[in-house]
Amino acid sequence: MVSHAHQGTTSSALTRLNVNAARSLGIPPAGYAHLPGLAPEHLDDDLCRPPALTSIRIAELATVHAPWTEVARVMTRQSGIGSLGVWDYLFTSAPTPLEGMRDASAYLGTVVDTGTDSVRMSEDGDEVTVSHLNEADLAHEAACAVRACALGLYQRRLGEAAQRTLVPVRVALAARTPARHDALTELYGTRTIEFEAPVSSITFRAADLNAPSPHAQPGLSGVLRRHAEQTLATAVPLRNWLDLFRAALASPHDGGAPTLSAVAGRMAVSTRTLQRRLDEHGTTWSNEVETVRREQITRLLHGTDLSIDAIAARSDYADARALRRAVQRWYDTTPAALRRTGRPHRGARAGLGDEPAEPVPGARR
Template sequence: MVPPAHQGTMSSALTRLSVKAARLLGTPPHGYAHLLGLASEHLNDDLCRIPATTGNRIAELTTAHTPWPELSVVLAEQSRIGTLGVWDYLITSAATPLEGIQDASTYFAAVADVGTDTLDIAENGEHVTVSHVNQAELTHEAACAVRAYALGLYQRRLSEAAQRSLVPLRVTLAASAPRRHDVLTELYGTHAIDFEAPTSSITFLAADLKAPTPHAQPGLSSVLRRHAEQSLATAVPLHGWLDLFRAALASVHQEKTPTLATVARRMGVSTRTLQRRLDAHETTWRNEVEILRRADITRMLHDTDLTVDAIAARTGYADARALRRAVHRWYGTTPATLRRTGRSAESGRFSRPGPTG
């Protein structure tokens, strides 16, 4: 299940791909470098989910001076296996290419914003059609590029799974016919391309997709599915400034006890500006640190055998007594009871702690 907070975001891996393609095609970086989520600490962190509007804007800027077929081809060429993380391997590691693309559809949220994009697979007798629907608010040229790239990506991954080039029976694109489309013919390996279609799709022989994947490892797909689920569960969606602040706070917290000055430096602002921003978002430094500590403490109580003293030391509390008081304030119980009952800090039964200073 896709966490509701992930709506409107895409993986940092897919965003990095968009940035790389823009650079290769000479798109001036001053047009997009300031966009939310493109700071290196977010863009290069696979746990971060970047706003889909950021990736969409990069596509719009790129197609403003580059024909959309060229962008779709460059994106496909740069999408080497592993570029999109575990999602890539879901397709190439299943027992058959068809099962792989079905897994990719189930876990499509691992790469894309499923609020606007969908990956569908339909079997019809001897044929299997893989469709991509994109409903994001994009310029026409950018939307054409995204749809064409998606089909090229699916063909590439399915061919890698089969370990041979799979030639589609036909390709349909919900895109206007470009002046030249020889690059698309080369991308898909066929001249059977229809434009102005209701839906973008690519159709293969069912026999090609149902043939056993060479060198498939039994049990690997289930491991990859669990990994995809875990990645989605732990991802940090960046929708606005407060999300960026919390991501910076969490990264500092992993290294040492966080301080206002350290996080301010990480975000490139003064401590005074950081405090003003927190005030504007109706929260405080102390409250945000407590929220982070609560999540860490609850996770350690549930997932480790660390003593209360050890957890207190790791999370910045003076001693076990101070930690016990905090747990009682949050949950009205003791750490031992919380550990025994397995009560989740993220459960809707518990509200976020209110401002404490």
């Protein structure tokens, strides 16, 4: 259900949450604005998944400016319903808060890096315990803040599903005992907080989580689960420079086809530097643009009823004949056959053949 392709990244929504918390704590943007994935075209695009390291560095910076207990409280306060996208509504649409928690656990990857974060649920008679494990390479204070925030977030979403405040039976944190924990008492609504625990967890009365959710809608949970799957399927991971370049290349461009100078401008580098970095990654501008066009054309053939002429026009080919030559080169078949079969021919060359590629718009400065 969670793609390994997304490990090492988090949702742009979670990254925005970290940025908003940093602003609330008065941290100067100069300290984090340069981090990868924080360019507006990435941060504001819900299809992009910035590097997990970006959120980690912001959390570490936050705990330099404020106690980790306060950072956890501020981060949770910033996370209003809807701030984390479809994941939030998996809680509130389910028949009960407990079922919502199960759905949210299954699709945790829509928000966090499942290579480092996971959630477990256990039921023991009259109690239900939600445990959050975080194994990211964070500074200790930042790790404490992230774990405390995760529990606060689960409590908040479960309360939103129940439409009332849910006070936990107890809270356990895999964190050093702080000098003061007033912020955590306010966050969880209880003084029953254990520190130095092996795993961070929050425990509720089973009766509270099994009560019907007031705003549950029959069938909506299934729709949202499918939406969560689609979110993961279409997400664009941004783990490194090449991922960031490809996201900038694939994003909409004024005036149609992307140009070398326009993409270089988005990435705040010169065209010469951009070409050099592509060379360092074993690729070229022309190859990258060709790949984007191939993926776009394949999607249009499989997912629309557009004519070959219309697809050629959308893809900046001179005419349908040029498009047919390109598809033959990529997949060793025709556009019509590719559309009928729904998949590339077994002998597909995917652009790796010996024939020269069609001229690519914007390939030269």
